[in-house]
Amino acid sequence: MSSSSSPQQQTRQDYGTNPASGWKNPYVVMAIIAGLLVIGVGTGLYAYFAGSSYPGEPQSVSTAEFDGEQAYAYLKEICDIGPRKSGSEGMEKQQAYITEYFKSIGLEVKRQEFTERDPQSGEAVELANLIIELHPDKKDRVLLCCHYDTRPYPNEDRRNPLGTFIGANDGASGVALYMQLAKELKDVETGYGVDIILFDGEELVYRSSDRYFLGSEYFSHDYAKNPPAHKYHYGILVDMIGDSELQIYQERNSLAFQDTAPLVRSVWRTARSVEVFEFINRPKYEIRDDHLALNQTANIPTCDLIDFDYPYWHTEGDTADKCSAESLAKVGHVLKTWLQRAKPGAALPGN
Numbered sequence: 001m002s003s004s005s006s007p008q009q010q011t012r013q014d015y016g017t018n019p020a021s022g023w024k025n026p027y028v029v030m031a032i033i034a035g036l037l038v039i040g041v042g043t044g045l046y047a048y049f050a051g052s053s054y055p056g057e058p059q060s061v062s063t064a065e066f067d068g069e070q071a072y073a074y075l076k077e078i079c080d081i082g083p084r085k086s087g088s089e090g091m092e093k094q095q096a097y098i099t100e101y102f103k104s105i106g107l108e109v110k111r112q113e114f115t116e117r118d119p120q121s122g123e124a125v126e127l128a129n130l131i132i133e134l135h136p137d138k139k140d141r142v143l144l145c146c147h148y149d150t151r152p153y154p155n156e157d158r159r160n161p162l163g164t165f166i167g168a169n170d171g172a173s174g175v176a177l178y179m180q181l182a183k184e185l186k187d188v189e190t191g192y193g194v195d196i197i198l199f200d201g202e203e204l205v206y207r208s209s210d211r212y213f214l215g216s217e218y219f220s221h222d223y224a225k226n227p228p229a230h231k232y233h234y235g236i237l238v239d240m241i242g243d244s245e246l247q248i249y250q251e252r253n254s255l256a257f258q259d260t261a262p263l264v265r266s267v268w269r270t271a272r273s274v275e276v277f278e279f280i281n282r283p284k285y286e287i288r289d290d291h292l293a294l295n296q297t298a299n300i301p302t303c304d305l306i307d308f309d310y311p312y313w314h315t316e317g318d319t320a321d322k323c324s325a326e327s328l329a330k331v332g333h334v335l336k337t338w339l340q341r342a343k344p345g346a347a348l349p350g351n
Contacts, residue, residue: 061276061329066336067180068329072320074101075176075242075328079168079320086149086204086214087118087125094148098130098175098198105183107132114218116201119210120152127200129215132178134186138193140344143235143300144181144335146174147202147215147290155206156314168320169310173242174198177328181335191343192233199290216290220298233344234263235302237291241331242323243307248331249284254303257295262351264303269350270338276330284308305331 061068081097084090099109112129130148150167157163166172178196185194201214223232241248250268255261271279285308294302312318341349 060326061333065274066184066329066332068325068327068332070183071176071180071328071332072242072323072325074179075168075172075323076320078172078175079166083152083165084148084150084167084171085152086116086127086201091149091200094175095128095130098148098179101179102132102182105186107134107182107186112219112222114214116204116214119204120206125201125204127204127214127218129200129219130198132182132196134182134194134196135190136193139230140191141193141195141230141232142339142342143195143197143232143294143302144178144238145197145199145216145235145290145294145302146178146238147171147200148175148198149200149202149204149215151203151314152206154315154318157316160316163316165314165316166319168318168323169240169242170203170313170318172320173240173323173328174238177238177241177332177335180328181332184332184336185339188340190339191341191346192339193230194339195232202290212288213290213293216293217297220293220296220300223298223300232298232300234342235291235294235300236263236267236335236338237289237294237302237304237306238331238335239287239289239304239306240310240313241305241307242327243310244322244324244327245309246278246307246324246327246330247280247309248278248305248307249280250282251289251291251304251306252283252286253288253295254291255283257301259301260291260295260303262348263301266342266348266350267303267305267334267338270341271334273350274333274337276334278327278330279334 081093082090084094102109110131114127116125116127118125150171151165153162154165155161199215205212250264254264268279268281287304287306289304291302291304294300312322338349
């Protein structure tokens with residue numbers, strides 16, 4: 001052990017002749033025993049906190065818990081399509097890719113189609129939210145969602161704001177996560193039925209004044225106006241969760257909604273219980289995202305899982321190499337565990 005402070009000189013004692021000092025003095029003996037206990041306990045604590053359960057230390061997630069490698073392979077395949085702006089050829093290719101994938105694992109993709117105007121050209125754009133149902137017989141359901149369109153341009157890129165935007169983290173990561181999660185959950189009994197919804201038109205924007213969240217707003221208005229036979233008790237939105245340097249803080253709008261705050265606490269406690277410490281148990285950012293319409297219009301308590309500490313946000317640098325299988329595995333593990341623990345009529349997991 002080393003110290004930054006200088007050692008002090010100590011007075012030498014003659015323990016053989018001084019009756020008030022040395023081993024014969026019970027106070028000295030007690031002090032020595034206490035010192036040894038402190039050293040022993042300290043050593044034990046160090047050994048404990050240096051182990052794998054030390055909060056804050058990154059943990060690995062096995063493929064048995066969630067196959068992040070496979071999810072990352074899907075992410076790269078989506079990125080290989082190129083830009084996927086709403087209404088574009090790239091978006092059509094992505095829709096075909098997603099539909100074929102879910103069909104291959106025995107799940108149907110339903111399209112919720114609607115039309116909007118391109119804010120730049122004024123031309124009509126055909127959009128489609130994609131809905132995948134797991135355990136469709138269950139009337140008590142949970143909504144998992146993300147957006148799957150990409151921004152027209154990387155407008156935050158200082159060198160080339162009109163360049164090519166791939167959207168690996170901001171677009172592909174949520175889709176890839178849900179592709180693998182559906183595969184792992186489709187034959188697993190869960191308390192709630194699960195719907196995965198991929199929102200179109202979240203970022204069909206060229207200027208800050210353009211409308212965001214077209215898909216989630218359309219879905220929320222339709223859900224409120226035409227209530228289905230089932231009920232969504234909770235929703236979880238993921239956005240930019242593939243970042244290789246993952247840090248997910250609690251989002252402030254999610255905490256501000258009275259019915260959603262318990263969901264936030266439940267998800268973060270689930271993360272801690274499975275030792276995924278990249279879910280940081282304090283708020284940081286206030287984000288306008290697809291969860292706002294779900295909370296305010298559809299009245300579905302929905303929290304936003306988003307890593308906003310991402311230096312490649314809305315730049316040409318948002319490519320697959322900035323994401324990781326490990327990050328996808330950790331988020332997938334938390335969601336999979338939470339879905340397996342959540343039960344209708346019971347308290348939320350961890351609450």
